[in-house]
Amino acid sequence: MYSEIKNFAELEAALRQLCDFLSKQKIDEDTVFESKLISFELVSNVLCHSDGIAYFMGAVKDGFVEIEVGSDERFVPPERTTCSDVNAERGRGLYLVDCFCERRIATGDGVKVFIRIKK
Numbered sequence: 818m819y820s821e822i823k824n825f826a827e828l829e830a831a832l833r834q835l836c837d838f839l840s841k842q843k844i845d846e847d848t849v850f851e852s853k854l855i856s857f858e859l860v861s862n863v864l865c866h867s868d869g870i871a872y873f874m875g876a877v878k879d880g881f882v883e884i885e886v887g888s889d890e891r892f893v894p895p896e897r898t899t900c901s902d903v904n905a906e907r908g909r910g911l912y913l914v915d916c917f918c919e920r921r922i923a924t925g926d927g928v929k930v931f932i933r934i935k936k
Contacts, residue, residue, distance in 0.1 A: 858910040859886040887927030
């Protein structure tokens with residue numbers, strides 16, 4: 818599944834497409850939710866912090882949901898994240914991503930995450 822996303826309306830449509838794709842692959846509801854949450858956080862970072870288009874791919878391989886997000890403008894998220902204060906209005910996105918993912922890899926032009934499928 819592949820999408821190019823220019824704004825939050827397109828992100829909403831891409832997330833519906835991702836959830837439909839994962840459901841058809843018989844992925845459990847918790848993993849579908851985690852995949853949607855992580856995808857929203859990663860793509861919204863691109864939309865908020867660059868003027869570019871986000872490239873978004875989702876796949877199911879070897880017991881994992883793989884999500885890859887890139888941009889036509891170079892962005893590389895930090896390797897390590899910390900959680901912002903609970904009163905902060907931002908700064909928790911990548912921390913949430915890392916809490917739900919098996920691993921996160923910076924690809925040089927974006928990020929790839931792996932979410933273990935629950936049995």
